[in-house]
Amino acid sequence: MKRSFEASHDDRPESSFKTAELGVTCREPPCMNVYLPIELYQCHIEQYHDNRCVECGKNLVTESFLRLHLEEMHNPFNSGNGVRYSCFEDQCDEKFCSHQERISHAVKCHQYPENFHFDIVQNGQPFN
Known part of the structure; x- marks a missing residue:
């Protein structure tokens, strides 16, 4: 299931990310406080969080x-x-x-x- 900024804001705990001046601080593993511009958030989620193995935590990209x-x-x-x-x-x-x-x-x-x-x-x- 792909996430978007709007969808992920509603279904994640408030501490999962923090919106700052035109940017987001991603607090999901493995990022843990990585700051990125808001326009790159969707790409970041797809690349680093959407296809993560629940068994070992490895990121598989697709x-x-x-x-x-x-x-x-x-x-x-x-x-x-x-x-x-x-x-x-x-x-x-x-x-x-x-x-x-x-x-x-x-x-x-x-x-x-x-x-x-x-x-x-x-x-x-x-x-x-």
């Missing part, structure tokens, strides 16, 4: 990466059963026996850049 993360990292039925890695692309049904095979497929078939953060499913996106 709903698709969050689904892959939950399946590969937290699904108890995958544990020890030779996890099968799915393609990063939702419309592609390819599965792989190794993370390296998935990377090769993404670069070769979907033109992912070689410097793409391929470990995002396991590690989440670093908070900047």
Whole structure:
């Protein structure tokens, strides 16, 4: 579920963020008192708070990466059963026996850049 500034103001505790002169202080983890201009608030929420794993708290940037993360990292039925890695692309049904095979497929078939953060499913996106 995507949030907007208006919606999030009504459904969050008052201490979750503080409106200041044309800006917001985000008090949600991992931010904890990060100040940003009000016009960047929506983008900030989408990038750092909308697709956060409830199991480990990692940020996955998109709903698709969050689904892959939950399946590969937290699904108890995958544990020890030779996890099968799915393609990063939702419309592609390819599965792989190794993370390296998935990377090769993404670069070769979907033109992912070689410097793409391929470990995002396991590690989440670093908070900047």
